[in-house]
Amino acid sequence: MTRIDENPGRPRAAVTVRGLVKHYGETRALDGVDLEVREGTVHGVLGPNGAGKTTLVRCLSTLIRPDAGEAFVAGYDVVRQPRQLRRVIGLTGQYASVDEKLSGHENLYMIGRLLDLTRKEARSRSEALLERFSLTEAARRPVNTYSGGMRRRLDLAASMIGSPAVLYLDEPTTGLDPRTRNEVWQEIRRMVGDGATVLLTTQYMEEAEQLAGELTVVDRGKVVAGGAIEELKAKVGGRTLRIRPADPLQLRPTATALDDFGLTGPGSATVDSQSGTVLVPILSDEQLTAVVGAVTARGITVAAINTELPSLDEVFLSLTGHKTTDSQDTTPARMEVAV
């Protein structure tokens, strides 16, 4: 049932978006977005709340009509061929969901029937997917008794019933705890392994890095950067090193030491006096070693040191030179990981 790209050497565009615009009154939710997703790849769309990610997904799933621009999915025009298009997409995430009052099996069976499967096909497809997403035991329980992770897995299973050529995952792990998030990531990786083309929206750099090959960064309805994830990571500095001097008075000298060292990267050293740390973007392990050396050479005692992937804020800061527009996202990234 899975789709296999028979010719990975010459990937074609599964999703093409050109100059897409969508207004809500004065707000330009999408303000001329261009995007291309190659077949058989995972394409991440990274941006803060209100960047237009969900609006984009809703346009591409024919739930809303764009005001201008054009978009094609598997060759179908989102405006002119919505019916054909709906046959080739799967939608999952914060908005498209399952019926809380039905059991897992009843949900999947219903969706199978809505996709024109026979009763028998719908039943066996449901059972196979429940098995695959480790939900067999909970299959007969109503979804409102499921945990957050089980629900997301059922969401994923629901969008897989029709073996869609293109799958939209709209913030699939927002609100999940780290362990559950890992489970969902694993499932997504498996789906990709089966050859699905995935458009993934996320607020988390780490999620994009874990799953996507290519990334489009959006803000206020506009694309601010795009390309292979490795390139973007290099641009934003890969990781952020956080150094906490034992003496808070040493914060400023530590930052100076780092600047003097010439490690100015995209966003040189910044002082975070609240947490009593100095932040500096680093690109490699060699740089990490060198930076630590530079600080200790000045006789500064270091109390703590760790590295983390850049948060969305830091990505934005380095790509666009301004902070994310949404104040919610100025909180520290929830996905900090030690090296």
Add this chain to the structure above:
Amino acid sequence: MSTTLAAPAPAPADPRIGLRSHLQHIRALVRRNLLWIRQDPESMFDAVLMPIVFCLLFVFVFGGAIAGKGNQDEYVNYVVPGLMAMMGMNLAMGVGTGFNQDFQTGVMDRFRSMPIARSSVLIAKITVELGRMLVAMAVLLTVGFVLGLSVENVPGLLAAVGLAGVFGSAVMWIFLTMGVMMKNAQAIQGMGFLVLFPLQFGSSIFAPTDSMPGWLQAFTDYNPLSSLADAARGLMNGGPIAHDALVTLIWSVVITAVMAPVAIHKFRTKS
């Protein structure tokens, strides 16, 4: 095997949804709504309890006053057909609120992004509510019989139930439209009561209209609920039928013809 293109080729030239598929989709969605009832039997309370409560209240509170003390039996025969008309309205309003709440959950987005006719979601909803309406009428008639309801014409009784169902489902399209358009269920309920109360009481449902002032009679004469109640009475126990039944049917057809396309359009374009 050809490996020239990694073609998705999912191109059935005709994107239209065939009648068989359409019916299958409606069945699947009806099943969803029925499973809700199994999961949450309390959702049937309104359909089961409302007819009991209303029938008892009206017969014992107003019956004596309207038909004369000790003549409650006579009033049962008068009010039960009227209550059939009334209950259809109240259940129809529930469609709007239920549908609106359904919209707050993400599952509607999934339906709307699937290759199904969007009308099937609405038709399924109406089918299930029509079923609930029939349950309510069965309960109402049972209570009525216990209180002394007599029916001379059994096929006529079935026709009366059918007529109430037809008019009720026509009105459901109005509430479905409100369910799609209005912000929340409370707003629909508030608005619904505001419209339904005068319509229900300003009619021949509960009392003959002869004692009402002329201006009100002018209103009750044109009130489709009067026609429905009078037609139901005629069908069950004899009396003039043709005019009232025809008026009720015309109202039903006109309301459906106008509101069904509006509801489907609003549902389709809701963002």
